Each structure stands twice: as structure tokens, then as C-alpha cells.
Amino acid sequence: MATLDLTGIYKQFGSVTAVHDVNFQVQDGEFMCILGPSGCGKSTLLRMVAGFEMPTSGDIRIDSESVTALSANRRPTAMVFQKYTLWPHMKVSENIAFGLQLRRLPRAVIEQKVKESLALVSLSGYEDRYPAQLSGGQQQRVALARALVLEPKILLLDEPFSSLDAILRVRLREELRRIQRRLKITAIFVTHDQEEALTLADRIAVMNAGHIEQLAAPSEIYASPSSLFVADFIGAMNLIPGTVSGGRLMLGALPVDAPAGLSDGPVTVAIRPEDLVVLDAPQASAWSMTVEQISDLGYYRRAILEMPGMQSLKIFLPKALEAQERGTLHVYARRYLVYRDGNAPQEVVRGLPVSAA
Amino acid sequence: MTTLQPASPVVPGFWAGTAASFRAMIRRNGFGLLALIVLILVILGPLYSVVLWAFAERWQYPSLIPQEFGFTFWERTFARADIAEALPFSIILSLVVTLLSAVICLPASYAFARMKFRGRQLLLLSFLATNAFPRFGLYISIAVIFFRLNLIGTVQGVILIQLVNTLLLMIWIPTAAFQGVDKALEEAALDVGASRLRVFMQITLPMVMPALSAALLLTFVNTFYEAQGALLIGLPRVVTMPVLMYSLINSQLIVQYGAIVSLVLWLPSLLLLIVAQRLLRGGYLTAGFGV
Numbered sequence: 045m046a047t048l049d050l051t052g053i054y055k056q057f058g059s060v061t062a063v064h065d066v067n068f069q070v071q072d073g074e075f076m077c078i079l080g081p082s083g084c085g086k087s088t089l090l091r092m093v094a095g096f097e098m099p100t101s102g103d104i105r106i107d108s109e110s111v112t113a114l115s116a117n118r119r120p121t122a123m124v125f126q127k128y129t130l131w132p133h134m135k136v137s138e139n140i141a142f143g144l145q146l147r148r149l150p151r152a153v154i155e156q157k158v159k160e161s162l163a164l165v166s167l168s169g170y171e172d173r174y175p176a177q178l179s180g181g182q183q184q185r186v187a188l189a190r191a192l193v194l195e196p197k198i199l200l201l202d203e204p205f206s207s208l209d210a211i212l213r214v215r216l217r218e219e220l221r222r223i224q225r226r227l228k229i230t231a232i233f234v235t236h237d238q239e240e241a242l243t244l245a246d247r248i249a250v251m252n253a254g255h256i257e258q259l260a261a262p263s264e265i266y267a268s269p270s271s272l273f274v275a276d277f278i279g280a281m282n283l284i285p286g287t288v289s290g291g292r293l294m295l296g297a298l299p300v301d302a303p304a305g306l307s308d309g310p311v312t313v314a315i316r317p318e319d320l321v322v323l324d325a326p327q328a329s330a331w332s333m334t335v336e337q338i339s340d341l342g343y344y345r346r347a348i349l350e351m352p353g354m355q356s357l358k359i360f361l362p363k364a365l366e367a368q369e370r371g372t373l374h375v376y377a378r379r380y381l382v383y384r385d386g387n388a389p390q391e392v393v394r395g396l397p398v399s400a401a
Numbered sequence: 402m403t404t405l406q407p408a409s410p411v412v413p414g415f416w417a418g419t420a421a422s423f424r425a426m427i428r429r430n431g432f433g434l435l436a437l438i439v440l441i442l443v444i445l446g447p448l449y450s451v452v453l454w455a456f457a458e459r460w461q462y463p464s465l466i467p468q469e470f471g472f473t474f475w476e477r478t479f480a481r482a483d484i485a486e487a488l489p490f491s492i493i494l495s496l497v498v499t500l501l502s503a504v505i506c507l508p509a510s511y512a513f514a515r516m517k518f519r520g521r522q523l524l525l526l527s528f529l530a531t532n533a534f535p536r537f538g539l540y541i542s543i544a545v546i547f548f549r550l551n552l553i554g555t556v557q558g559v560i561l562i563q564l565v566n567t568l569l570l571m572i573w574i575p576t577a578a579f580q581g582v583d584k585a586l587e588e589a590a591l592d593v594g595a596s597r598l599r600v601f602m603q604i605t606l607p608m609v610m611p612a613l614s615a616a617l618l619l620t621f622v623n624t625f626y627e628a629q630g631a632l633l634i635g636l637p638r639v640v641t642m643p644v645l646m647y648s649l650i651n652s653q654l655i656v657q658y659g660a661i662v663s664l665v666l667w668l669p670s671l672l673l674l675i676v677a678q679r680l681l682r683g684g685y686l687t688a689g690f691g692v
């Protein structure tokens with residue numbers, strides 16, 4: 045039961061600005077992901093919430109009370125780190141009990157809580173192992189148990205599964221989501237893996253160069269990325285430079301429908317591969333392009349299409365569709381976003397041409 | 402051009418064959434074998450004679466072993482007032498110096514390991530410098546200062562001079578050990594609510610314990626054997642075991658005293674070896690660190 049407020053957070057390391065004017069609120073019980081490329085300041089932001097770094101300026105509030113001046117050991121937060129941080133000289137049970145012992149709980153209560161938290165992460169019976177006797181995935185589960193057993197107001201996770209293999213990573217994040225839902229704990233999860241963010245988060249904060257580019261639900265981030273950076277960073281996207289003159293939008297030599305009221309000048313058009321549909325026959329509003337390359341990805345195929353005077357396009361092909369490399373496809377952009385520097389994108393949605401399949 | 406040597410000539414006859422294969426072995430392993438023999442002679446030779454002397458009642462040239470064995474000299478040795486006084490004093494002195502050194506050096510080495518400050522490298526190297534050059538120059542200047550401070554011939558003076566000797570070991574080994582402890586492990590402990598002191602005592606310290614015990618033991622043993630500084634600063638009133646040893650060897654014609662005392666002086670070394678071995682094999686070490 046807790047909310048987290050960040051207002052005007054800056055962090056300076058010497059001449060490097062790691063975090064630049066971050067403002068957001070995490071709701072009670074919300075699972076927020078902070079997503080961004082390496083070095084964009086994700087860890088720094090999380091570490092400021094945990095109390096390991098002091099913000100250069102700004103205020104951090106938990107349940108409306110400022111914790112900015114509190115040291116890490118006084119904050120009602122608990123962190124799961126990217127590295128394995130179980131204490132090697134303590135057994136699993138001692139690792140989990142350590143924080144409880146500091147709170148001077150009776151021994152029987154501690155034992156009970158250790159047991160419950162191990163059960164929560166499906167590691168009952170591992171009490172007497174040493175960390176060196178656990179696999180990486182088990183160690184991170186114990187680390188999660190160690191954090192949860194203290195019933196923190198905010199659970200912080202800094203790429204906790206990034207050093208695990210892909211299959212385990214998926215399994216553990218599903219487990220984490222299940223546990224978080226069950227406990228209704230407010231959580232912030234840092235990752236640079238967009239799939240992880242898209243599957244886990246209630247809301248995603250996309251970070252770039254120290255600031256938040258967009259903060260929204262995964263579906264919204266995917267459907268209408270608020271900036272070119274987000275458009276490029278999340279999912280597959282075709283970004284095509286274009287120009288507007290006299291209300292007409294040209295992509296190279298090809299005219300496309302322009303959003304209303306766009307003044308003259310350069311723009312960038314962003315089209316998701318799945319918004320490009322393949323037509324049976326050439327059409328005035330479709331592009332006839334050469335298939336450069338097809339990659340079979342199992343349940344669908346990804347193709348790269350080319351055309352003189354136009355940059356290559358990524359497109360997804362249904363399995364049923366006949367297509368060969370060097371063949372020609374007629375593609376039609378059903379939906380796209382038009383970006384101009386510093387402005388919110390304008391969306392264009394078009395119906396299929398009448399003779400389409 | 403390299404000339405091909407013919408293989409060692411095959412001489413008929415058993416002895417000749419054996420000799421040839423022995424020569425071949427010498428040629429292959431000659432250096433190692435020679436080194437081993439020299440090592441045995443150099444190390445065990447004197448030890449052998451010391452042990453024999455310690456238990457000899459009568460041993461006259463040219464016999465290879467004493468004519469008579471016995472314990473009379475042990476009784477006489479420990480009945481001597483100077484030895485009965487110096488031995489416990491030396492042990493307590495070494496304990497005190499080791500403890501003081503730990504109290505002074507451990508926080509310092511933690512700082513060296515965790516903090517980045519100007520002159521860190523230089524300061525670390527300066528501890529090496531005191532050991533890299535003959536100590537005598539250092540001792541002379543220290544003696545001059547101690548003389549002015551009336552520390553010559555006092556226990557405090559000896560403790561101080563011996564502390565100087567422990568600095569290198571007690572700073573360098575723990576610093577390296579502390580550096581080996583990942584900072585994230587300490588942050589994780591802070592995160593669950595531990596104070597800085599508790600993090601140090603319950604997380605960091607136990608993790609560096611093996612290295613730390615080695616440093617403590619080495620310091621104790623080194624201090625116990627230290628004679629130069631103790632001799633210079635301590636005499637005439639403060640006499641440690643090694644210092645007494647000097648005078649026993651120099652002024653006594655009875656060899657047994659020296660032999661028995663040196664046997665006693667080996668005890669800390671043996672202790673060190675045993676403890677070090679147990680530390681390396683100890684269950685808690687291997688379980689905790691996956692060695």
C-alpha cells in the first residue's frame with residue numbers, strides 16, 4: 045500500500061548528467077517498468093529511490109512523505125540487484141532472516157516468515173544451502189525472497205534476471221508478476237529488454253539520456269510512441285524521411301496522405317511492419333516493391349522490401365502468402381505516424397483500397 | 402649447425418645399464434634433484450643439530466650424535482629468571498602489538514579499499530617503502546626521537562617500534578581483501594536496514610576473515626621474532642625473547658640454552674602453519690565461497 049512520487053529529480057556525476065528532470069508518480073500496487081538503452085540513467089534513478097545515491101536536486105516521496113534525506117537503511121524500500129548479492133558466508137535462511145533480525149522480531153516469527161517467503165519463490169527446503177550451492181536463477185529468487193520478507197512499501201528491481209538464460213528469464217519474470225499481483229506491492233522494474241517491459245508493466249517509463257521520453261501503458265507506448273526515439277526503440281518500426289509541401293506529403297517520389305494542417309518542411313513517417321498490408325494487384329495508393337530478403341521466424345515471416353527512390357521496408361508476411369525473394373509485392377500502408385521535431389506525432393489511418401483482397 | 406649426439410652408448414652388463422639410466426635421470430631431472438638435496442641439507446641440517454642439541458646431555462666432537470640424551474637442560478633453561486620472564490612477556494607483547502595494529506590498520510585499509518582520495522596510491526606505496534629498504538636508517542632516526550621522548554628502554558617504546566613493522570602487512574593484505582568484497586553486497590545489507598557499522602561487522606568482516614586471520618597470524622609471528630627494533634629501543638630494561646636469544650648465543654658457552662630457546666621460538670611458526678592449513682581446508686570457507 046504505497047505510492048511513490050518523484051519530482052524534479054536531477055543527478056550529476058561530475059560533468060555527467062545521469063538523470064535529468066525526472067517527474068512521475070507510481071500508483072499503489074502498480075508495476076512500473078523503466079526501459080531504456082544502456083547508460084541512460086535507469087540504475088541511477090532506481091538507486092536514488094533506494095537511497096544509495098543522493099539526487100543532486102529534487103524530491104522523492106513515499107506515501108507523500110519525503111524520504112530524500114533518509115539513508116538507504118531507513119527507507120521502506122527493498123532492492124533486487126542485477127548482480128548476485130546473497131552474502132556468501134550465510135545460508136539461504138540466514139540471508140533472508142538478516143533484515144528480520146535487525147528488526148528484533150521473535151525467533152519463531154522469523155522462522156515462520158523465512159519459510160513463507162521461500163515458499164513464495166518456490167524454494168521451500170533450501171534453507172540450509174549456501175549461495176554458492178545455488179544456480180543463478182535460484183540465487184535471484186532468494187534475493188527476491190530476501191527483499192519481500194521485509195514487506196517493503198516499494199520493491200525495486202534492477203535488471204534482476206539479465207544474467208540468466210532466455211528461458212529462465214521468461215519463467216522468472218512470469219513468477220515475479222504473479223507474486224507482485226498476489227502481494228499487491230508497488231514495484232519498479234528496470235530493464236533494457238523491451239519485451240520484458242511490455243509483458244510485465246502496468247506502465248512503462250521509456251528513458252533516454254537521463255530523462256523520461258514517454259510514460260504510458262505498454263499498448264499505448266507501442267501504438268503511439270510520443271517521440272521518434274520511442275518509435276525507434278520500441279518494437280520494429282520503419283522510419284522514412286519525407287517532406288511536406290503545399291499540404292502534400294512525399295516519401296521520396298511517392299505521395300502519401302498527409303495529416304491535416306501540416307505546414308511545409310521535413311517530417312519522418314513511422315510505419316509498423318504489421319501496418320503494411322500486401323495487396324493482390326497494383327494500386328495507385330500502394331507501392332510495388334521488390335522482395336530483397338525473407339526470414340522465416342516460425343509462425344510468421346519477416347521480409348525486407350526495396351524500391352528505387354525509397355528506403356527499404358520491414359514487413360511481416362503471413363505464412364499462407366506466396367512470396368519469393370526477388371519477386372514483387374504490392375504493399376499498402378494502413379496506418380502510420382508523422383513526426384515533426386518536438387511535436388506530438390499525427391496519426392493517419394486509412395481504409396483498404398476497394399479492390400483489395 | 403647442431404650436431405646430433407649419439408644416444409648414450411649401450412654398454413652390456415647390469416651395473417653399466419643402471420648407471421646409464423641413472424645418468425639419464427640426472428640429465429633430465431638433474432637440476433631439480435640437486436636443488437632438493439641442497440634444500441634438505443640447508444634447511445634440515447641445522448634443524449637436525451638444533452633438535453639434537455636441545456636434548457643432549459653430553460655431545461663431544463667428533464661423534465655424529467650426542468653421547469647422552471636427557472631433559473636436564475630444559476629444567477635449567479626454564480629455571481633461569483631471564484627466560485621465565487622474557488617468554489610470557491614476549492607473547493603478551495606480540496598479542497598487544499597485533500591487536501593495536503589491527504585496531505589502527507583495519508579501518509585504514511577499509512578506507513583504502515573503499516574510498517578514492519588524493520594520494521591514495523602514494524600512501525599505500527609509502528608503507529611498502531619502509532620495508533623495501535634496510536630498516537636501520539629508519540630505526541636510527543626513530544631512536545633519536547624516542548630518546549628525546551624518553552621512550553628508550555620502555556615497553557611503550559618497543560610497542561611503537563614494532564607497530565611500525567606491522568604496518569605493511571596489516572594494511573596491504575586487508576586492503577586487498579576488502580577490495581575483493583563487492584560493494585553491492587554491502588549495499589544489499591544497507592538496503593535491508595543494517596547500519597554502516599553492522600554491515601562492516603556482519604557482512605564485510607566475515608567475508609575477509611580468511612585473509613584477515615592470515616594477516617593477524619603473520620603479524621603476531623613477525624612481532625614475536627622481531628629483534629632489531631626491540632634490541633635498539635628496548636635495551637637495557639625491556640628484553641624480548643629474540644633479544645635474549647642474542648645474548649644467550651653471544652655470552653653463554655652452553656649450546657643447549659640456545660638450542661632449547663630456539664625450539665621454543667619455533668612454536669608460533671608451527672602454530673601459524675597449522676592454523677593456516679585449517680583455514681584453507683576449513684568447512685566454512687569452502688562452503689561459503691565455493692572453493
Ligand SMILES: Nc1ncnc2c1ncn2[C@@H]1O[C@H](COP(=O)(O)OP(=O)(O)OP(=O)(O)O)[C@@H](O)[C@H]1O
Pocket residue numbers: 057060061062080081082083084085086087088089236
Ligand atoms: N558512480 C558513478 N560515477 C560516475 N558516473 C556514473 C556513476 N554511476 C553512473 N554513472 C554514469 O551515469 C550514466 C547513467 O548510468 P546508469 O548506470 O544509471 O545507466 P543504466 O541506464 O543503468 O545503464 P545499464 O543499462 O548499462 O545498466 C552513465 O553515463 C554512467 O557512466
Ligand SMILES: [Mg+2]
Pocket residue numbers: 086087088202
Ligand atoms: Mg543499470
